[in-house]
Amino acid sequence: MRHRAVRRRSVVWGIGATAGAAAVGGVALSAQASSGTGGSASASGGLVFDREGHTTLTTTVTDANGDDHEVTYRFWKAVPYVAKPVDEKYQSLNVSVPVTIDGKSVDAGNAPILLANAVGGYLPSSVADATGVGGGGMTGVPGGGGSPSPGASAGSGSGSGSGEVQSGGNGMVDARGGMVSLPKLALAAGYVVVEPGARGRTLTNDDGEYYGTAPAAIVDLKAAVRYVRANRGRIPGDTDRIVSSGTSAGGALSSLLGASGDSPLYERYLRELGAADASDAVFAVGAWCPITDLEHADGAYEWNWGTNAAQGTGKVVDQTVSRELVAQFAEYQASLKLRGLNGFGTLTARSYDTYLLKQYMEPSATSYLTALTESDRASYLADHPFITWKNGRASFGWADFLTHVGARKKGAPAFDAFDLSTGENNLFGTGTTGKRHFTPYGLRHDTAGDTGTRLDADLPAKLRLMNPMSFLTGGTPNAHRSRHWWIRLGTKDTDTSHTVSANLAAAAAALGDDVSHLYYWDEGHGANSDPGDFIRWIATVTGHRRRA
Template identity: 30%
Template sequence: MTLRLTWVALACATALTTACGGSNPDPVAPTETVAVDAEDAALKFDATKYTTVNVTVDGVAFKLRQYRIVYVAKPVKMLLAQAGLGNGAVTLADPYAYQSMIVSVPEEQATNQKTALVFLVNNGGWWASPVATTIVEGAKFVSTSDTDNVGAALKAGYVFVNVGTRSRGGAVAEDGRFSGKAPAPVVDAKAAIRYLRLNDALMPGSAERIVMTGTSGGGGLTAAVAASGNSADYLPYLDEVGAAGLKGAGASLASTIKDDVFAAVAYCPINNLGNADAGYEYEYGTVRSNANTGALGGVAFNAGQQPAASTAIAARFPAYVDNLGLKLEGGAALTAQGLRDSTLAFVKAELERQIAKGTAVPALGGNFVTSRATLANDWLTLSGTGSSATVAAIDYAKFINYVAANQALKTVVAFDPVGVTGNRNATTGAWNVSGETNLFGTATARYANFTEWSWNNNAATGDGSGTDDTGLTWAQVTALSSTPLNTQLKLINPLAYLGTAADSAPYWYVRHGMVDRDTAFVMQTLLYHAIRSDTSVKEVSFKFPYLVGHAGNYDVQEAFAWIKAKLDANP
């Protein structure tokens, strides 16, 4: 009976203490005079507390001032020995490393308060990320490299900010509580932005010119933060850790500064986690086989429960897309099939872009060669030859099958597998923790299923998650007012804020590789349409780069030229 009451009790407590309903920002005009409270006073930047770091950029000596800053007034003290919970053990040197940032300032920019801030989060897989930087004594950077974003940023004279955040798989507090549960990574990133805004007049660089960037889970975090600028939904969580720029308490809690960003550069963003499994199975379910999908619990794909689960999960995706109410560029309603058509158009555009610049794109029957495999082209038909060739036809189903052949697909369930029937090791009995399930749940729960199929099919007795332990179906638990899961899913989902009163970043640069199977193409195309439809957004640059897998910072010259153009257009 205790477990059955847990979710109801938590929902009631959350409804009383957390403002989870609206998305109304509470910005303050730049001329407003705001009394500095004790927490803001404690977060005042000290320009004298830096170390000098000597590096080279393009072979030339380059000196920087480097500041290490705890960006909240009430940081959570963490265990130094972090078990990792699926991501390997981590030993921290600093119990506040998850809520710290390292600010590296080129010496020649020490008095420049207008240069941009490159704000980097490092949360691959949505894992917790203690602060770290590659800008260390003696490091060598190359500004002209297509893979060296630090070199490009330093050469351009930007301030480089490495940001640590709490998140899943770790961030266990000294008292044993899981401090990284959603929305902790978004809250921490916003708190770091607020620190920069609070101290904008004292620090090098302009907090009005923050370019936030990340890859994979970090790309998803970037998208969530960039979409939800200045939303009041986060204020109770920000207040809990002593973030800058808050006044009042409870229902009167309000913001005195902003946490929106100028631009988002998101690589392969693992976003919209609550619907990522549905999108994945809608995309890949029909091409799954023993050849491209691994066994679970020692049972081959076709012999186990994966096919039925895939079909059931995929079935909810079309209705989800319909209910969003988004439109295509021409004004027609966006549907799941429309997402496939739109994805196909982006693939076609990328192929023709590559052909035009001289890339040897193989004709039908030729071979595509990646770092993972050499596979025959059975999906792309070209018309003409050389740089004048055009794309005559793309067989979408065969293209998806090619992607799955290049790299095996994630097993079913891809993102929310923990505690799910079949998803356990046949030898050890351990549950599969490969997905993001442990980002969710209460601070005392190792994980909580966050999707309908996984919740209803949870088979891990005693884990506190699923119908088996709570007595509540997914429909019942999500119907409760302000349940923890509803709130967590909303606060990390960019689509919950794009197109609302939140101040989304005006500029977006989003990339997802053409052979990246870590999330569905339709999920990224859906993100694109949500960004494009937001009236706060002035420009979105979106591509599926040719034969690129799950990676980031492979197109640094293009990305930084884009960043420079946006900054130059907004002096």
């Protein structure tokens, strides 16, 4: 870790690219470049991708149908993507390009590029130790130094908002309980795979300053996109067809990357890092269970899960707190003036349960039950009598659905905890202050002795930089946003409210964007029950046909 650089840059954001650097093809070049592990970029300035700096590897990838494919690919490891990294361990990326698939040559020169982040819990993510495609992951997990095991919490404290399932680049579980690696599936489909690392909320330097809190992670991912675009023609693949993917906090960042493309609000942060002079817009977004819209997440969570008993205690949370937060959600939801998909009408706190049932939950249950054998379906319905099965369709009430889901994962408030115990409190830390309130409600009710009622002056801007809804709703929507959205989560996911991703989908659809959004029946956080469909969706929206 480059602690001296961290001390100089972790708090103060300063001027732009290195003085004296030349620009070639939109990429800042320094007079000196190091050999590096995968590219000629170095902390001193160069941002030119070394086309020859790869190794050739072979791996076997099991696709979504269970078929094995032998893939030989070129692998560039830990390429720094900014000229002035704060911490090169995290501000580097891996590139994987297929050469042969099942013994047949593949031309990936114009293939889509999957930009697969492995961020979980807004924690640091590094590709430095990866030995091949799909090898990046979280670091800095409290109590340990590597990626948590499947199902482990990546947050801090019992109220953490960012529990993760983590494995090989996207940390997902398929319908059969197996781990899904989207980078490997994409590689086997003939796509180019870029896996960027990013700073995260737990990182501190020798002076105890936090240098990975908001908005570091999204700034890093934008810088990674800029690096790839600036090296068009050097990095194989179609740099105008970059598809972002991520899960949980990574899903939130993927959504934000898509919504905020080329926004000038991030420019000073990117200049400070010496990011390439190129676009940071991505073509399409894949987001699984996104933990986002954080300043409104407490109210949304109580609207959804406020009457469910808490995990571990078996008791409902303080209902006064819950009701107050629900009132905040109702006010916020009304302000959005969003309309539901398929002509539903305006989405309000009063109508949202009906919308979720008709648009998502009942269709999800119907698809699940339809796929079962007749005997398995009869058995499932006997065990779950709250479901009415008629004419091949499932129906049920909202209260029964909540009972079926069971315990809520988090306390109240779920994200801006009164005792500053969540990962999100850490996400909005600054300087040597590791945890801060980021909502007026959380600040007013602080049990740690903070009697102030006004948020720190820097927080409103940082909250905006971390929220994709800022770029999709209100005023003028971002013209450089992604136009294609793939959003998924499980019906039993209580890490956040079901309204969060539904609002995201409704906001994008209202702008005329292509939106594919559904919920996996009886699946929890980190589920990915249709990974093969996502890989095919990439080919459809990008117009890609694999070339030999």
